[in-house]
Ligand SMILES: Nc1ncnc2c1ncn2[C@@H]1O[C@H](COP(=O)(O)OP(=O)(O)OP(=O)(O)O)[C@@H](O)[C@H]1O
């Protein structure tokens with residue numbers, strides 16, 4: 001466990017020293033500027049608009065960071081062979097991988113927290129009232145980015161960086177689209193199609209379920225059942241995916 | 256300590272081309288306390304074998320056996336192994352000190368102990384002045400020095416070094432060799448690859464020699480040299496103010512010597528002619 005956290009620490013340090021952190025700071029300033037401008041032009045609903053924009057920027061940047069670091073950082077260690085220096089020590093490949101993933105996701109966590117808190121501050125400044133659903137939205141958005149991150153790592157173990165970026169984006173889009181399809185008229189009439197679609201959510205994650213923004217902005221309410229079921233689903237999904245990634249890494253030729 | 260048993264490794268470069276056999280049924284043993292030089296030309300398969308030993312690369316056939324006193328399982332054994340790859344693959348954004356802390360803390364060394372070790376070795380290997388700079392600014396030799404420290408800092412019982420002397424200046428080579436010799440006398444088993452036969456001859460007691468993936472020789476250097484030496488002797492003597500030498504074989508040694516002595520010369524030395532390891536290797540190859 002100590003070794004996992006050592007890898008986490010130095011993975012975080014690597015990202016921290018890279019240009020990514022500078023972009024994060026720019027993004028935060030950009031977010032403030034855009035939201036301020038946007039809320040100036042929308043009389044009345046300014047609080048809602050600032051929240052909408054803020055959360056939007058947060059989840060998009062989370063996704064970009066997840067895809068980018070997921071597809072590159074482990075791959076870089078394999079290609080540049082820096083991991084030889086680590087795996088020659090008493091640390092298993094599984095622990096190294098976990099440490100690496102924890103380090104990368106701590107970057108996502110930081111991004112979610114910084115941009116999320118800025119959004120909420122602007123929201124409150126514009127007269128909004130903070131409710132619990134806000135934290136759920138942040139948390140689910142993090143889970144979504146985390147899932148994307150693991151997918152990027154998964155593809156990066158199988159193919160090169162460019163293709164893993166493409167595949168990860170593909171998974172993300174399909175994961176969203178499947179849910180839209182599920183609502184369509186055709187699905188309502190055909191039981192077979194509906195079953196096929198439900199099975200496909202075991203393979204491709206239903207990202208749509210993780211997006212609580214609409215609930216937050218429009219319904220302002222959500223059922224506990226939904227929150228629990230979605231968490232159960234995504235955690236089971238993530239465990240299976242992590243086991244798979246682990247297996248691939250364990251058997252990978254690192255030469 | 257370590258045994259390679261019938262290791263074979265193929266590389267498939269293009270799926271329509273024939274597989275390339277990088278290692279062909281290689282078996283040998285490294286005994287505790289040995290200082291083994293691993294010789295072979297470029298592309299002979301040295302790095303490939305070392306990567307298989309470290310479990311980075313997987314062999315197609317055969318196995319690597321670890322002695323139980325290295326550790327109960329492979330993970331524990333790695334705590335007692337020090338490894339230096341062909342090139343020091345270092346994290347460029349870290350400082351030298353951060354890097355040593357990173358890899359050092361993966362062993363069960365306490366923080367204070369680790370700091371002491373870093374101080375001691377960086378001074379000994381003369382990289383202490385650069386420890387707080389980022390590695391991306393290091394020269395090749397400096398990186399090699401840092402990698403060397405990271406391999407031996409945790410006092411491993413077994414050191415595996417892939418061309419540890421490459422990229423070093425002459426003084427550095429000498430220092431590294433004397434440190435390896437020193438560690439070996441203290442009980443560390445060392446296995447290192449090299450192209451420079453004289454380096455191996457200078458410090459090793461054993462040599463493993465491979466060529467095109469095949470094991471050519473494995474054993475002590477002395478017996479290899481003995482096996483390949485001819486029975487020629489050289490006598491050097493001074494005659495007036497000239498130094499001259501005479502070559503003769505074992506069978507007429509006594510005869511020649513008494514001839515010389517009767518000529519009233521001053522015999523300086525009598526030596527059995529020994530080929531260098533380099534000459535033998537060159538001979539075996541042809
Ligand atoms: N990843 C790889 N894919 C394909 N072929 C490889 C790979 N790694 C090594 N080889 C081949 O295996 C052979 C042995 O390579 P290896 O690196 O083990 O040689 P070496 O003895 O370490 O040489 P050098 O002294 O130059 O370091 C070479 O012919 C090389 O081309």
Ligand SMILES: [Mg+2]
Pocket residue numbers: 301302303341417
């Ligand atoms: Mg090599």
